[in-house]
Amino acid sequence: xxxxxxxxxxxxxxxxxVQLVVWQVREPVPASAHRFKYRLVYVVDGERVVGYxxxxxxxxHKHIRGQEYPYLFRxxxxxxxxxxxxxxxxxx
Numbered sequence: 001x002x003x004x005x006x007x008x009x010x011x012x013x014x015x016x017x018v019q020l021v022v023w024q025v026r027e028p029v030p031a032s033a034h035r036f037k038y039r040l041v042y043v044v045d046g047e048r049v050v051g052y053x054x055x056x057x058x059x060x061h062k063h064i065r066g067q068e069y070p071y072l073f074r075x076x077x078x079x080x081x082x083x084x085x086x087x088x089x090x091x092x
Contacts (some may be wrong), residue, residue, distance in 0.1 A: 002026050003037065006076065014091045016044035020083075022076060031059030034073055040080075042087045050086045052079065062086065 003023040010019040022038045029037050032054045042050040051063040052071060060073040064086060073079060 006036070013042065013087070014044075016042060016049065018042050018087065020080070022079075029054050029059075030056050032073065036073075036076065038079065040083045042090065049090050050083065052083050052086075065090065 003025045005022075006024055007020050007022040009021075010017060018041070020040050022036060022040075025035050025037050028035055036054075038052065038054060040050075040052040041048055048063060049065060052061075054060045054073070060071040062069050062071045062083075071082070
């Protein structure tokens with residue numbers, strides 16, 4: 001699968017770190033309707049606190065403190081905004 005890197009960033013945030021990875025892909029990842037593959041995560045002490053991804057076969061979803069929820073992908077700016085909103089909420 002050919003892909004074009006859109007975003008690849010890792011930085012310290014609050015008590016942990018955030019990693020943001022987004023690719024544009026030729027064909028939608030199975031169970032997603034768009035041409036992006038992404039993995040966004042906020043990790044503290046080796047544990048995923050918040051994660052967004054579109055794993056093959058599962059489609060768009062997010063993880064918040066060990067629970068998995070569906071996620072409605074609209075576009076990359078909204079994806080990043082939604083992720084950061086959940087990360088900020090998790091740090092409170």
